[in-house]
Amino acid sequence: MKVRELTADELAARNGVGHEKVAVALGFDEAADGSLAFGRESFDSELLGLEIGRILDARAPTAQAHQELLSELASRARGLGFAQVLRRVDASDLPAVWALERSGFELMDVGVSFVRRLPGPMELPTYDDLVVRPATEDDVRAIVSGMAGSAWGSRYESDPAYTPDRVQALRTRWLWNSYRHRADAFLVGVVDRTATAGYVTCCLDGAGTATGEIELVGTLPAFRRRRVAARILEHALAWFSNRASVVLVRTQATNVAAAALYEQAGFTLHASDLTFRLSLDSRETPCPPSS
Numbered sequence: 001m002k003v004r005e006l007t008a009d010e011l012a013a014r015n016g017v018g019h020e021k022v023a024v025a026l027g028f029d030e031a032a033d034g035s036l037a038f039g040r041e042s043f044d045s046e047l048l049g050l051e052i053g054r055i056l057d058a059r060a061p062t063a064q065a066h067q068e069l070l071s072e073l074a075s076r077a078r079g080l081g082f083a084q085v086l087r088r089v090d091a092s093d094l095p096a097v098w099a100l101e102r103s104g105f106e107l108m109d110v111g112v113s114f115v116r117r118l119p120g121p122m123e124l125p126t127y128d129d130l131v132v133r134p135a136t137e138d139d140v141r142a143i144v145s146g147m148a149g150s151a152w153g154s155r156y157e158s159d160p161a162y163t164p165d166r167v168q169a170l171r172t173r174w175l176w177n178s179y180r181h182r183a184d185a186f187l188v189g190v191v192d193r194t195a196t197a198g199y200v201t202c203c204l205d206g207a208g209t210a211t212g213e214i215e216l217v218g219t220l221p222a223f224r225r226r227r228v229a230a231r232i233l234e235h236a237l238a239w240f241s242n243r244a245s246v247v248l249v250r251t252q253a254t255n256v257a258a259a260a261l262y263e264q265a266g267f268t269l270h271a272s273d274l275t276f277r278l279s280l281d282s283r284e285t286p287c288p289p290s291s
Contacts, residue, residue: 011035140186
């Protein structure tokens, strides 16, 4: 079998990915033999100073066919000037994991997702020492100041190609974008009537599936161990209960505190995933072996 470039119509028929998102579309002559769609990660590329792309969809009947698609993608992505290729797969998809590792991809992140089903409208909780309300610009400034420069335990800290100042800039933009348009609700918890203590961002699926997602959860360092995040999360679930029937949230598998927070809020483990990246940048050299 020989890998070839697919037309927009072939791509849409095989995997449903819109051609406007795709920089490279690959497949074999027979649809059943597999296909791959790859697109640019505009946000990460801009903020991290590298051309970064993501495999949007990849389907192959065997690990060997998957590896052939990945090999051809690496060649084409390098020719287009990409420095990194990202791919997130379900942890149970062992043939894909095998193919990624054999193709030079490195594991950068292990994630776990939790789900909570909502039975219907819930009453908004109230607290004596904490007020939960929509964020203001002053709140976001306080959150950026307290959180953007700290470690979030994500792949951004572990990737040697990303400098700390770039990662901080990405997080700053992410928080402001969430406040301005990315999130449908940006809720904060305030103590002593003025001090911003924590936050939760809530997003709704625009496809009309009644599914919500909690994208960011955080507590500013000075207010930790006071159940700030847990109580803002309760408020967020009440907000979702009038708009969605299911709420999803993802965190790193190593973030035991976050996992415990979600389980205490009634979430259950839903899935696990692995994020790999392939470096195409000749400037990045591997670490020398330890002596």
